[in-house]
Amino acid sequence: MSVTLADIARATGLSASTVSRALSDPDKVNPRTRDRVRKIAQDMGYVPNQVARSLTSGRNDLIGLIVPDIANPFFPPIIKAVQARASAKGKTVLIADVDEHPSDEIQRARVMRKRVDGLVVVSPRTPDDRLDQLAELSPIVFVNREVKGAASVIIEDSEGMREAVEHLTALGHRRVGYLNGPRRSWSNTQRQNAVREACAAHGVELVEFGPFEPQIQAGVRAADLVHASDVTAVIAYDDMIALGLMARLNERGVRVGPDISVIGIDDSPMSGMAYPTLTSIHVPGSEAGARAVDIVLDLADAAGDTEPFVVQLETRLIVRSSTSPVRER
Amino acid sequence: MSVTLADIARATGLSASTVSRALSDPDKVNPRTRDRVRKIAQDMGYVPNQVARSLTSGRNDLIGLIVPDIANPFFPPIIKAVQARASAKGKTVLIADVDEHPSDEIQRARVMRKRVDGLVVVSPRTPDDRLDQLAELSPIVFVNREVKGAASVIIEDSEGMREAVEHLTALGHRRVGYLNGPRRSWSNTQRQNAVREACAAHGVELVEFGPFEPQIQAGVRAADLVHASDVTAVIAYDDMIALGLMARLNERGVRVGPDISVIGIDDSPMSGMAYPTLTSIHVPGSEAGARAVDIVLDLADAAGDTEPFVVQLETRLIVRSSTSPVRER
DNA sequence: CTACGTGACGCAAACGGTTGCCGCAAGGAA
DNA sequence: TTCCTTGCGGCAACCGTTTGCGTCACGTAG
Known part of the structure; x- marks a missing residue:
């Protein structure tokens, strides 16, 4: 099969322990030996067996x-x-x-x-x-x-949410919808609270819809509910829902932007590629x-x-x- | 730390080997013993150490x-x-x-x-x-x-590509662009050959652009090249490029669909959500x-x-x- | 010259399971 | 009753590394 420590020990005339140390704990062996071992290991194509390594060391990498x-x-x-x-x-x-x-x-x-x-x-x-x-x-x-x-x-959703609601009020919106995410979602609870507070603070009337699953299809479904209501702007639990919403609104001839404003959350890579491009609350996922x-x-x-x-x-x-x-x- | 086989052996008064078999090779032990072992293992919250298991068995799951x-x-x-x-x-x-x-x-x-x-x-x-x-x-x-x-x-790209070119000719297109993927990409070679053959077969003039990286930005860049040429339709190496292309064309006031036709490849989940929705060659990635x-x-x-x-x-x-x-x- | 410190390496015991082989006891057949 | 079969379970080796400790030789100090 593959080359093991023992093989190298044999090839070098050293013991397995020395070889092991030469490879992974360089200071404990004579530099000359170390280099010799490393060279031979290299030549023989030795690749340490991570499984065995984990077993003793506890580390798994x-x-x-x-x-x-x-x-x-x-x-x-x-x-x-x-x-x-x-x-x-x-x-x-x-x-x-x-x-x-x-x-x-x-x-x-x-x-x-x-x-x-x-x-x-x-x-x-x-x-x-x-x-x-x-x-x-x-x-x-x-x-x-x-x-x-x-x-x-x-x-922390609250700051972005505050900005979103502020943005909408600056644009003249007074009745805003929020599309809830899944019922038991911790994020949704956070976002729901944030939007409630932000709306209250800005004197905006909030209409809640949902819950919805974070999927395109749910957004599609949401679109008709939203359209039938009298909100002029919608904040969706996430971009997925927002995108589905926009797709369906487009389809029904409602122009997103001019006719109704939509804000997503996550700022996923697709936000910039949707039509129209989606205003979204940026969530620093990568950094997180x-x-x-x-x-x-x-x-x-x-x-x-x-x-x-x-x-x-x-x-x-x-x-x-x-x-x-x-x-x- | 955590419960090991030996602990269970001790608790049951059996040997480690029997416990091991009771847990993972049910037929080799008496059903009564097996159930007793399993129950105790369960109660003690035993979770097999996969690392150790892998070492001997060679299986890793x-x-x-x-x-x-x-x-x-x-x-x-x-x-x-x-x-x-x-x-x-x-x-x-x-x-x-x-x-x-x-x-x-x-x-x-x-x-x-x-x-x-x-x-x-x-x-x-x-x-x-x-x-x-x-x-x-x-x-x-x-x-x-x-x-x-x-x-x-x-x-196999050829069938989808054939359908794509056929589709375009049916719509009256006679000069079609192809946006090449990365130079050393095997897929691109396949697709390039496929589009060349399909165009030749349908008497369509083919204009190639690129290579481009499979990323939105590359598509954006491609857009201006395409716009400056006289093709009436474009097939892109993949949806990423196609989406970037569309975004930029939209931005420049070129209506994708009426003014220029765009076809992507991959049929990634975003195709249906772009604007306009993207005609794409479906690649059965999941099945693959x-x-x-x-x-x-x-x-x-x-x-x-x-x-x-x-x-x-x-x-x-x-x-x-x-x-x-x-x-x- | 002896004693002791130190650097370099080997020994062997883990780590936690799996598995081939063997022994033992019980049951069935003769 | 005796012998053989069969099922069940134990023994111990092993998987490939790591690591604590011991050994040995050498160098230095007393």
């Missing part, structure tokens, strides 16, 4: 990432950021897509447990009590979700991912003696062409 | 997936399909995003080697000779890429992913005595609103 849905364009940039950061620190990423199916998470996390050095969990939907179970599987970091006693990177990796690796090193970190990231409004002054009636 | 760019919306559906299929067979997926950086692939693959039961590689860009090196790391399956002596799932998993797992079981599988999948044209009859001049 792997970090686990749990996301609800890779196909939702909000997540790939996060995943990419996590990968990039992990890769920079010599780790690989083990991904589990739980398919918006929260009940899988604990199961998946348990299985991953011994295989990874730490877990990054993006899980807007899982109920709190389940998350507590997860939290015991430290080191673990939650993204966009606050869990008591656990580290997390949370994204990168920070999460940093934290989880710190946690892994520190072996639990650090206190639970909570990093807050801010959102902000990106204005594009899906929002315009309210149409005169 | 992990399959590796190498993709060029998660952020390209063509890939998430493939990843999802791979995950789903793998998950159905009790495997988890280890993803490596090589960031359109082919030179990383072999390195990443080597590191993964011992950790996974098989490798699925989606790698349109890597040069052939490197791929040969990869191919030795069997079990391995290439998606959308033919490698001699190795299993692969390839996607699923098939690849099946094959790689077969390969892993069969330990090399099967001959290299090559599965061919067909493409077909999905007509939407970015293609219209040629405008009268």
Whole structure:
């Protein structure tokens, strides 16, 4: 099969332990021996067996990432950021897509447990009590979700939401719709509260719709509800819903922008490519991912003696062409 | 720390081997013992250490997936399909995003080697000779890429391309542009050949542009080139380029559809959400992913005595609103 | 010249399971 | 009753590395 430490030991006339040290703990052997070992290992095409290595050392050079849905364009940039950061620190990423199916998470996390050095969990939907179970599987970091006693990177919706509502009022909108996300979504609770507060603060009347799943189709469905109501602007739980909404409104001959303003949340890569381009609240997913990796690796090193970190990231409004002054009636 | 086999052995008064069998090879122990062991294991919260398990058994219950760019919306559906299929067979997926950086692939693959039961590689860009090196790391399956002596799932562009050109001629187009993908891309070579043949067969004049990277920005840049030429329709290497193209054309006041027809390739989820909705050649990525998993797992079981599988999948044209009859001049 | 410190390396025990082989006891057949 | 079969479970080796500790030789100081 493949070349093992023992093979190299034989080839060099050294013991496996020396070879092991020469390769991974350079200071403990004579420089001459070290170089000789390394050269031979190289020549023989030696690749350390990570599995065996993990077994003794406990290190895996792997970090686990749990996301609800890779196909939702909000997540790939996060995943990419996590990968990039992990890769920079010599780790690989083990991904589990739980398919918006929260009940899988604990199961998946348990299985991953011994295989990874730490877990990054993006899980807007899982109920709190389940998350507590997860939290015991430290080191673990939650993204966009606050869990008591656990580290997390949370994204503060209120500022972006405030900007969004302010933007709409500046355009003359007085009745604004909000399309709720999934019922049990932590993010939705945050966003819902944020929009309520912002509207109250600006004297804007808020009309809520939903809940909706974060998918195009749900937005399509939402469009007709919105159209039948008398709101002049809509803020959607996320870009997916906003995009579906716009597609359907376009189809029905309603001009997004002139006839009705639409704001998404996430600022996913598609916002700029939709028609019209979608005004959206930028959520710093990539940054959150990168920070999460940093934290989880710190946690892994520190072996639990650090206190639970909570990093807050801010959102902000990106204005594009899906929002315009309210149409005169 | 956590509960090990030995703990359960102690608790049950059995030996570790019996416990092991009771848990993973049910037929070899007395049903009564088996149930007792399982119950106790359950109660004690035993979770097998996958790492240790892999070391002896050689099985990892992990399959590796190498993709060029998660952020390209063509890939998430493939990843999802791979995950789903793998998950159905009790495997988890280890993803490596090589960031359109082919030179990383072999390195990443080597590191993964011992950790996974098989490798699925989606790698349109890597040069052939490197791929040969990869191919030795069997079990391995290439998606959308033919490698001699190795299993692969390839996607035959010619049929879809034929339909696309036929569609355009039916709409009266006689001068058609093709936006080339990256220079060293295997897919692009396939597509380029396919479009040349199809145009020749239909007596359509073909004007080639590019190469372009498979990214929005490249499409934006392409737009001005296309606009300055006299083609009445364009087929882009992929949807990313097509979408960037459309965005820029829109911006310049050129109406995609009425003024110029655009066809993408991949039929990524965004095609239906762009404006106008994008006519695109559907590439069965999900199916390819699923098939690849099946094959790689077969390969892993069969330990090399099967001959290299090559599965061919067909493409077909999905007509939407970015293609219209040629405008009268 | 002896004693002791130190650097370089080897020994062997883990890590937590899996698995081939063997022994033992119970049951069935002769 | 005796012998053989069969089922069940234990023993121990092994997977490939890491790592604590011991050994050995050499150099230096007393």
